Amino acid sequence: MAEKNNNLDLYYKFLNQEITKIQLLSYVPQEVLHRSINAEINDETIQTILNKFDVLLGKEQVRGVIGGPPCQAFSTIGRAQNAHKKATDGRIYLYRYYIDFLERYSPDFFVFENVKGLLSFKDADGEPLLAKIIKEFNEAGYSLGYRIENTKNYGVPQSRERIIIFGVPLGHESLIESFFQLWNHFKNPKLVLKKH
Structure with a gap:
């Protein structure tokens, strides 16, 4: 886990394409990721x-x-x-x-x-x-x-x-x-x- 004061540096690395999205997300606590919904919204998915x-x-x-x-x-x-x-x-x-x-x-x-x-x-x-x-x-x-x-x-x-x-x-x-x-x-x- 990155030091708290380095999290912004990680984001800058992502913005500068020095690390991938997957690498960036590896530093995000699992409890945050589990509270995220990453899904396309459409008629078939909205209720879910x-x-x-x-x-x-x-x-x-x-x-x-x-x-x-x-x-x-x-x-x-x-x-x-x-x-x-x-x-x-x-x-x-x-x-x-x-x-x-x-x-x-x-x-x-x-x-x-x-x-x-x-x-x-x-x-x-x-x-x-x-x-x-x-x-x-x-x-x-x-x-x-x-x-x-x-x-x-x-x-x-x-x-x-x-x-x-x-x-x-x-x-x-x-x-x-x-x-x-x-x-x-x-x-x-x-x-x-x-x-x-």
């Missing part, structure tokens, strides 16, 4: 994933859900390459599994992240997908707000604009603005990748 999550969760309550569906379908490059597949590209609607988690666990908040292209993406019916997402999250009992942020402003060594969506249960909308005000405090950190 939720059941496993229930077991892992035990009597604990989910306070928040953080994540987002794959971005390839929404990115402008992915959109151009897959325009002919739009009617059958299931990745477009993976956000609905996110809603399944919200409905099942009723967290206090969620953070949903994706590419900026989601703002202008139209589904197979030619309708703006973000409007549908907002409507479906509202129907699941959540209000949300969003804004565009560039990852370079938060210590990520890349310039990538991302949509950050923050949601809370209906009736708690004042927390949305508070979240984004707090978010501003994390801009421009002095974080840089170590060079080996």
Whole structure:
């Protein structure tokens, strides 16, 4: 097991492709790995994933859900390459599994992240997908707000604009603005990748 203060060095080695993912994971305690679910989410697997999550969760309550569906379908490059597949590209609607988690666990908040292209993406019916997402999250009992942020402003060594969506249960909308005000405090950190 690596010394606690060397764990970040291991991650940098992984980022710099000096060690493999398997090598990196060999340093992760087994109890952490056993509490992880690494599975594709789709119609066939969602119930099994939720059941496993229930077991892992035990009597604990989910306070928040953080994540987002794959971005390839929404990115402008992915959109151009897959325009002919739009009617059958299931990745477009993976956000609905996110809603399944919200409905099942009723967290206090969620953070949903994706590419900026989601703002202008139209589904197979030619309708703006973000409007549908907002409507479906509202129907699941959540209000949300969003804004565009560039990852370079938060210590990520890349310039990538991302949509950050923050949601809370209906009736708690004042927390949305508070979240984004707090978010501003994390801009421009002095974080840089170590060079080996």
